[in-house]
Amino acid sequence: MFYQEPWRLTAAEVLPLLRNKLTVTDYVKSLLERVQARDPEVKAWTWIEPSLILQQAKELDSLSVSERGPLFGLPIAVKDVILTKDMPTQYNSRLYESETPIAIDANCIITLRAQGALIFGKTSTTEFASSKQGNWHQNLTRNARDSKRTPGGSSSGSGAAVRDYQVPIALGTQTGGSIVRPASFNGCYGFKPTHGAISREGLAQWSPSLDTLGFFGRSIADFEVLADAFRLKDDEVASLTLFKLQGAKIGFCKTHNWSKAGQGTIDAMAKAQNILTTHGGQVEDVELPNEFSRVLDWHADVLVGEGQTSFLGQYLLDKDKLHESIQSYVDNSRKLTHRQLLDAYDNVARLRPVFDEIASKYDIVITPSVVDEAPLGLENTGDMSFCSMWTFLHVPAINLVGFQGADGLPIGLTAVGPRYTDRKLLRVAKAVGNVFEAEGGWLADPL
């Protein structure tokens, strides 16, 4: 099967084959066939150029074995808010319609290419990765599982392309819920590492206190490959053996937003708890202190306060080309004061070690990813209520798959842990994800 349909493989599956059984050229041809067959429906890409992909593949195939890095031949889709020296970066903004590349790679792209990765194309985003659809691209990306529904945002194309087997790995960014939410809606894994663990140089800047680079993939093992590439290490080196669920301490955190959860998420949380208990996990409810109920409001304040600064240049250049929500940040139409912004910073800074302490009592903490399955329609990219707190607390968060909602669309759950325990979280999430995928009741592969 591998040789007939290599596009089905995950990154961790294909990398050893690319060492000697499959050329990069043959692999990307297979992916390009998949793109050609499916993308007219999904519309995940804003820029993809087969000749450039084949040229990169040819150059990689010509390398001697000793020159082949750990990511040799791995195709990676890049959210179109990340600079790539050979492809345009357009931010879904009418201010950046030019198709001329900016001739510089973001730091994360330098890191990936230096280890052998192949940059496959640019994927759709909301305007500047904000919470609104751009006012430029009318050709909106559709959910990989149902073209009448949103794939979620802001990393819309990255989530859809990975779930649709058009590419094994995609880069996204998360400021609120822009990785976890599209991962949940499309039904793939999504990983937002600890804030600051990966350079953000060369990424669109909306909210430096929140913006985080992360990944979409179809297995947790793929994220372990990427964690190696970006040198994510815990202070306590995590074991490489498979984590055992028997006796594991597992927290379930419904958060103060639980009243927003729809039936799909309520059922997924209950089912997850049963599955893990059946496998011998010691499951406990995690109640966060009352102060945590305010993190969502503080998060909203930071989006406005930092958006005001971040978009000033574009606003002065030609404000009419910006979405009105972005104009309103610069205009500060909400009349946010600096006092409110500083309170948001200082209060959440105080809560970060509190949450680390709580989470460190568990091997993993499970919490909702989304309100429910992807809503109908393409304009509204969904509610980020269940994601924002983890972004602002700076903790690693992983969307796990395995469940589905009333209409048969995927519903994910999020695994979180203390800051800078990304490797332990990946290891435990792999074991948890395995049983969710096997027993959660979703339709894993609708192909």
Added chain:
Amino acid sequence: MFYQEPWRLTAAEVLPLLRNKLTVTDYVKSLLERVQARDPEVKAWTWIEPSLILQQAKELDSLSVSERGPLFGLPIAVKDVILTKDMPTQYNSRLYESETPIAIDANCIITLRAQGALIFGKTSTTEFASSKQGNWHQNLTRNARDSKRTPGGSSSGSGAAVRDYQVPIALGTQTGGSIVRPASFNGCYGFKPTHGAISREGLAQWSPSLDTLGFFGRSIADFEVLADAFRLKDDEVASLTLFKLQGAKIGFCKTHNWSKAGQGTIDAMAKAQNILTTHGGQVEDVELPNEFSRVLDWHADVLVGEGQTSFLGQYLLDKDKLHESIQSYVDNSRKLTHRQLLDAYDNVARLRPVFDEIASKYDIVITPSVVDEAPLGLENTGDMSFCSMWTFLHVPAINLVGFQGADGLPIGLTAVGPRYTDRKLLRVAKAVGNVFEAEGGWLADPL
């Protein structure tokens, strides 16, 4: 005098003249003459192209009066770690020797150009604005007042060019003391606004928790012009009238590093206190709680921890082209743990509102800028002990001029205030700076 030597003018002086009495072309010709006469000795610039300056000037002069923005015709020097679409950005790194511009402006440059500023050229920096001289440019910048001495770093060329009257305004960045220290060593004003108050998109990223864009100028009024351009506003709108020193509450904060102060700084602090008392100021010593003594160590931890992430891409590209101090960040040769990094973040986050509260009892707090006057030699860019704490506390800091050391070189003092009181700080610092300049005993203009 204005018409014979316009290069002598500050930004606030020249801007009204450029409205109708002086063409931009005539003004930049005057500056270019100054550059030609002086820069062979000072070596402030890494890239300056008279034809591009004159072309920008011509385009500006051709604008109708209604098209002329608030910064119309203002020439600005740009530290060579900030992207400029029409000039190369080389970071004083052997990895970026190409003279091809990257075809994108940093957000701050977009903001300046949109209001009529003229980007004059790129000024020297240490390698990636780190604490070490680069291993590429051997042609090191000299102090504008004594070519045998360092101009300070990392914004070496920006400080020297402004003090040397080669340009009225320069952009710099500060991660430790990279604006305040060269301002003090060369004898000009330097302004590091509140962290986050100006976009850092398009700046080299070393330490996102610390990196701050700021300015060099020869008057505080110039910073008020720039504060308007970047829309810095306090919650309480500061009065536009000149601040009165009579009855003003002025704190003097020697900090826990006072034992490092040399005679020049000891004398400057004493003299400043006398001058302000004479003018009716109510001067008090500010003792910071003991925990503040650890901020310097925490700052050092963040430089290593964030440097490890920020330079990974360049390291993988070709680590031998990086200064060994930068290689050692990525290698984490200090064996910094994430626990230490998180403690640094969390502890300083706790101290920020404590300092804001202390500083809010005063109209201004005066504190040392540097250990002493600029040391002899060009390799060592000086000690940042008196600057780092304010950078990490995220408060606005302004280097004031007026004093000098045993060898007749300038010694500055720093004015600080609570976060996001930049406008009040500028207003009070203007009154304080006036009396320091008049009575501090320095040789203001050595021409």
